[in-house]
Amino acid sequence: MRCEAVGKRYGRGPWILSDVDMEVSAGDVLAVVGGNGSGKSTLLRILVGLSRPTSGTVSGGPPHIGYVPDRFTPQDRISAISYLTHMGRIRGMPTAAARARAAQLLERLSLVGGQDASLRTLSKGNAQKVALAQALLVHPDLLVLDEPWSGLDASAHGVLAELIDEVAARGGAVVFTDHREAITETHAGGVYAISDGQVTRRGGRPAGSRASMVELVLTVPPIGVTPVKVNWDVLPGVVNAAQRGKAVVLRVAREHSDAVLLTALQHQWSVEGLVGAADDGSPRADARRAAL
Numbered sequence: 001m002r003c004e005a006v007g008k009r010y011g012r013g014p015w016i017l018s019d020v021d022m023e024v025s026a027g028d029v030l031a032v033v034g035g036n037g038s039g040k041s042t043l044l045r046i047l048v049g050l051s052r053p054t055s056g057t058v059s060g061g062p063p064h065i066g067y068v069p070d071r072f073t074p075q076d077r078i079s080a081i082s083y084l085t086h087m088g089r090i091r092g093m094p095t096a097a098a099r100a101r102a103a104q105l106l107e108r109l110s111l112v113g114g115q116d117a118s119l120r121t122l123s124k125g126n127a128q129k130v131a132l133a134q135a136l137l138v139h140p141d142l143l144v145l146d147e148p149w150s151g152l153d154a155s156a157h158g159v160l161a162e163l164i165d166e167v168a169a170r171g172g173a174v175v176f177t178d179h180r181e182a183i184t185e186t187h188a189g190g191v192y193a194i195s196d197g198q199v200t201r202r203g204g205r206p207a208g209s210r211a212s213m214v215e216l217v218l219t220v221p222p223i224g225v226t227p228v229k230v231n232w233d234v235l236p237g238v239v240n241a242a243q244r245g246k247a248v249v250l251r252v253a254r255e256h257s258d259a260v261l262l263t264a265l266q267h268q269w270s271v272e273g274l275v276g277a278a279d280d281g282s283p284r285a286d287a288r289r290a291a292l
Contacts, residue, residue, distance in 0.1 A: 019056070083134075214252055
């Protein structure tokens with residue numbers, strides 16, 4: 001798929017995108033980065049065909065595209081499994097096949113409340129799981145994800161990483177956005193950066209590789225010591241921060257783990273343990289725990 005000299009503006013307003021050249025090939029995992037309002041979501045909508053460019057051309061669009069928008073807030077009373085079955089039928093799947101595929105994806109993503117949960121009752125993170133499932137019902141040739149990790153729990157982070165790799169391994173391409181550098185460093189083979197409407201290509205990890213991850217478990221120290229509150233998500237290398245009981249669990253790129261450990265200790269947190277995650281991105285795979 002190729003974008004050539006693509007520009008976008010609404011009416012006589014300012015140009016959101018200008019002269020964008022971008023190529024997406026089979027097996028690519030690409031990140032689109034930029035500040036708020038830079039045009040990331042607009043570019044993704046152009047890629048999936050929901051928005052037409054004002055100028056330039058988009059060619060080579062694949063037959064099966066999966067798309068997860070930045071906001072998926074359904075208010076329907078319909079259950080998650082019924083919604084996904086219906087979406088599968090719209091895409092040409094037999095009812096039984098659509099339901100089976102939907103159930104498999106929801107189980108894998110660990111939808112809280114189960115497949116019969118009403119869409120309107122779902123939290124942001126669980127609605128995101130349903131959105132991911134609908135994008136993957138039919139194996140996509142192009143999977144486009146707008147802030148897909150937003151709101152997901154720690155276990156779903158690993159599953160999403162696996163799903164992205166599986167799409168690429170089948171010869172599909174994946175394009176995603178995220179505002180955290182650690183996410184793009186970990187998952188993207190290439191990066192397109194947007195600034196002032198211009199898009200430039202930057203490097204990424206080698207194709208087929210994945211940054212090595214560790215899981216750091218922090219706890220409140222003994223009585224009498226009050227830890228300093230830390231915004232873990234903004235630390236370099238932190239891909240995910242989640243509460244697990246009284247502990248804080250950080251998923252960190254291995255090369256940044258020493259710095260994150262030092263920050264935790266400096267802020268009076270106790271380090272309970274370190275879990276080494278395998279390079280395939282699945283939490284605790286081939287892990288070894290070391291008491292610190």
